[in-house]
Amino acid sequence: MSFVNCEPVLTLTPAAISRVRYLQSKRSKPSLGLRVGVKGGGCSGFSYVLKLEDAQRHADLTWEQEDIRIFVDGKSAEMLQGLVIDFNLANLMGGGFLFHNPNASKTCGCGTSFDLKDN
DSSP: OOSOOSOOSEEEOHHHHHHHHHHHHHTTOTTOEEEEEEEEOSTTSEEEEEEEESSOOTTOEEEEETTEEEEEOHHHHHHHTTEEEEEESSSTTOOEEEEEOTTEEEEOTTSSEEEETTO
């Protein structure tokens, strides 16, 4: 069975891909996949969740981008559709992943919390 089971929900920029590969290498597990999700909370209503994981879960949407396995749960997929994840090492807040979500009506100052347009 092929790993890819859906069209991509989100994309990673080259800088984000480089950072994920760096994090995989720090754990000495280049086969780890990137889980991207959403949870309730944060100052704007929802927060992004990024984790490295060994395997997909039963109901995950899954695909690969440049050999990086990406897992998104079905509930998060709608809120993340069209998301672009970037990485910037040198910003005033110390750097980190940046989220460009076309579904967000507002984001907080730290950039990891958002609210949806139709909320």
